[in-house]
Amino acid sequence: MTFDIRAADLVENPTPRVPVSLCIDTSGSMAGDKIRELVEGIGLFYDAIDEDDDAHDSAEVSVVAFNTGANLVQDFASVEGLQRDITIAPSGLTHLGEGVNLALDTLEKRKSLYSDTGVLYFQPWLVLMTDGQPNGDKSELERAIQRVTRMVASKKLTVFPIGIGSDADLDVLGRFTPEKPPLRLKGIDFKEFFEWLSKSVSKVSQSMPGGEPPIDFGSIRGIEDL
Template identity: 60%
Template sequence: MATLNIGADDLVDNPTPRVPVSLCLDTSTSMAGSPIAELVRGVNLFYEAIDEDDDAHDSAEINIVEFNSSAGLVHDFASIERLPRISSLTADGLTAMAAGVNLALDTLEKRKATYSGSGVLYYQPWLVLMTDGAPTDNIEIAVKRVVDLVETKKLTVFPIGIGSRADMNTLARFSPNRPPLRLDGLKFKEFFEWLSKSVARVSRSTPGDTVKLDLEGLEGWAEL
């Protein structure tokens, strides 16, 4: 037979398919004090957990959108190695939840376009919406955008209520397929650990796989 000499140059090193995750976080005045401090700690633990998982490490790309009296990008999408760890977030102003959700969806769409343009495969994007209150802006358009995407299986959404004053009815409107979660106290750490494991599951999935969320893993720190 002809010599079969196949080296690294003859093969392709395709990029790992990505899981874009947008953390859409309430930084209104009511989050001041322990809630915002615990949230920052939880986000950084999330980054560490993603970093430690071989699969999630290569696939997860995360951004943070904050909303208070308006919405803003804390940092854009980046892989875990390039993600800046956040030292603090400032809690101030109202709860422009719709503006936050719309901005998060815009960034996800833009990221998907970037992937498509460069031939990088990607999984269904995730939107994690966390609030301790009720929106102070009109959420109708944002709700419709999210629901349309969820119902066409183009988005996975996790609405999370923080504390007893979170408006769970509003959060439920963003989640047509499953009820929102209410965190038990300020157990951000447990939530973000669970989230990182869920991201890892998705990043290991292959065509035809149905990724089921580990709902039993919610026990003790959240309720559906």
């Protein structure tokens, strides 16, 4: 998808956008049921957005996968432009910092495009999911944590750090949100979480940028009590 096509979409549909970045762990430990349920959950998230009149015109989603390195699987796009047949083969290590930095870089480019086309946008959301301990470049991880916490503090980002399973490093995830604890998924119940996420996106899209309703983190579905 070229810059011109993506810009044309914003001009033709100037509805304020809700940018949602999914930054997902696709390391070797995610093989099997985990990755299958995750991909299915993302598909259900897309379907729910498509079927919601408000979210349909507002939501834009990107997907960044990280293992040994990071890869932009889906650039920001409205529901019509989302790739529905995502194929992910888990392998390698857990370069979490590299993944988050790529997700933030992609978000900054999208925000620039919003500004260039005069489209307003709501506070972006970053959903970070991992089942293990980060083992990439430590400087990349520290840079990612600093970038996220700085954006959260200045109300330029809402982040959902989510651990998958008992091996997820909640201490590291907690550094992305020092004001509140990280979250842990119940088993591999991605469906409930993405159902909650789609409803929350719809609720935000019914407001105005700068006047978004507060997110009730206690109501997030599919999450364990820690």
